[in-house]
Amino acid sequence: MSTVLEILTAVTLIIGAIFTLVGSYGLLKLDDPMKRLHAPTKAGTLGVGALITASILHSFATGGNSVHEVLIVAFLFVTAPISAHFISKVNIHRKRCETPPPPPEDTSWATLGPSDGPAS
Amino acid sequence: MILPTGLFEWSLLIAILSVSVSQVMAMVRLVIGPGNGDRILALDTMVINAIGLIVLLGIAQGSEVYFEAALIFAMLGFVSTVAYARFILRGDIIE
Numbered sequence: 001m002s003t004v005l006e007i008l009t010a011v012t013l014i015i016g017a018i019f020t021l022v023g024s025y026g027l028l029k030l031d032d033p034m035k036r037l038h039a040p041t042k043a044g045t046l047g048v049g050a051l052i053t054a055s056i057l058h059s060f061a062t063g064g065n066s067v068h069e070v071l072i073v074a075f076l077f078v079t080a081p082i083s084a085h086f087i088s089k090v091n092i093h094r095k096r097c098e099t100p101p102p103p104p105e106d107t108s109w110a111t112l113g114p115s116d117g118p119a120s
Numbered sequence: 121m122i123l124p125t126g127l128f129e130w131s132l133l134i135a136i137l138s139v140s141v142s143q144v145m146a147m148v149r150l151v152i153g154p155g156n157g158d159r160i161l162a163l164d165t166m167v168i169n170a171i172g173l174i175v176l177l178g179i180a181q182g183s184e185v186y187f188e189a190a191l192i193f194a195m196l197g198f199v200s201t202v203a204y205a206r207f208i209l210r211g212d213i214i215e
Binding site for chain 2: 024094
């Protein structure tokens with residue numbers, strides 16, 4: 001195993017571990033449902049991306065040339081905002097957060113229904 | 121327990137330990153989470169951390185057969201998160 005690639009793999013592993021740990025710690029510590037949404041969907045996804053990058057670097061270091069783990073990173077980075085959007089809509093629907101101001105054209109948000117939206 | 125020797129082995133051990141601790145913290149949030157949104161978010165985080173653990177296992181064993189498992193976990197986790205959120209939003213998954 002070449003030394004430069006080994007050190008690079010170790011550094012990427014540590015970065016990924018720190019980001020994943022910070023993401024889950026934020027999920028546990030923050031006090032508001034909408035604040036809790038920030039930590040795992042950004043820091044956690046970035047940490048797993050760094051771990052998969054370390055896997056690619058490790059396969060380079062051991063003589064292989066497998067880059068198909070990029071597929072997992074691309075899929076995670078595309079789908080993480082969609083999941084976060086759906087979970088925030090669940091929070092709005094369940095009134096777990098402050099109701100956002102009414103939209104400019106309609107009377108209330110679609111997920112709240114016409115009856116329980118703010119009077120506009 | 122055999123302590124690792126080189127820099128790479130130490131960093132691999134630290135990464136496995138911290139991702140496992142992250143998994144346990146997400147599990148605590150899944151148990152105590154005071155709402156449906158928190159539980160969906162905790163499940164999504166647990167799936168993402170499980171992908172990280174599978175990838176780390178693949179690095180530790182030097183094998184590439186765990187790639188398909190990680191890819192299937194990613195797809196299944198996204199679909200189940202969206203299905204759960206959609207069930208709470210609309211009362212139905214496929215209308």
